[in-house]
Amino acid sequence: MTEIRHIVFDIGKVLIHYDPDLPFQRIIPDAEGRRWFFETVCTHDWNLEQDRGRGWADAEALLIASHPEEADNIRAFRKHWHEMVPYAYEDSAAIMTGLIDAGHDVTMLTNFAADTFREARQRFDFLNRPRGVTVSGEIGLIKPDVAIYERHATDFDLDPAGSVFIDDSIRNVEGARAAGWRGIHFTDAEQLRRDLAAMGIEA
Incomplete structure (x- = not known):
């Protein structure tokens, strides 16, 4: 199986809390x-x-x-x-920033309105740490449409087979898998650490 070289995070309910x-x-x-x-x-x-x-x-x-x-x-x-969006999930945010500090290639892919994402970035500085982000509201595509994963891979020069996507929605994880990526269904930070370790990534 291809080594994971690219780690892609969703944001809402993975890195920051969201509850209307x-x-x-x-x-x-x-x-x-x-x-x-x-x-x-x-x-x-x-x-x-x-x-x-x-x-x-x-x-x-x-x-x-x-x-x-x-x-x-x-x-x-x-x-x-x-x-x-009252607070960040400090434990999963720490996993993401730790992966960046360890030299892993980390990007984000999110369903988010363009203006509220700009606000989120101002409030939660760690959202500025990854190499880049694909925001659905900026490109007119949303998960789990395979096209948004393909767009992200193209824009950030990712090898789909060497990419893993982390999302709280199983539908969005399945969308990534349909695009040729590997996927992790996020439930909590400790399970994420175990799932990454199973792929050879220490977090």
């Missing part, structure tokens, strides 16, 4: 109302289109047209985004 429910526990205190809002209005699929590159103004206008009574709550999603 956090500010909305205050904004919509009723649990049932909050569940309805996320299942019907600001849905995962709606938010994913911002990860694909749609601007927030267009995204908000689309929902407000169909749910005018929810206009304030819809605008609150972007307004309070910073509360959805």
Whole structure:
């Protein structure tokens, strides 16, 4: 099996915490109302289109047209985004920076809106440490589309067979495998260390 020469990290729920429910526990205190809002209005699929590159103004206008009574709550999603990412996972971030310090080639590949990623980089300096990053919102492609892995490999001159991708979503890991990469399904930092060690990488 080809030696791993390139280590690629996802960001959300691997390096930094992400939970849209956090500010909305205050904004919509009723649990049932909050569940309805996320299942019907600001849905995962709606938010994913911002990860694909749609601007927030267009995204908000689309929902407000169909749910005018929810206009304030819809605008609150972007307004309070910073509360959805309250902290980094220090243990997995330390693994990533340790790999960089040890001389490994480390990049990142993430589904992230372009503007919120810039904000994340300002808040979490370790996101500036890897050699580079592919941000879905900047290129109009999202995981698990095989094309985004191929784009990342091309842009950063990676050999897919010598690359491993680390993501909390099994669908995204399977997308990487479909592109010829190896994959690690992230659950926690200690398991990540074991999975990397099984590939011959001490972390």
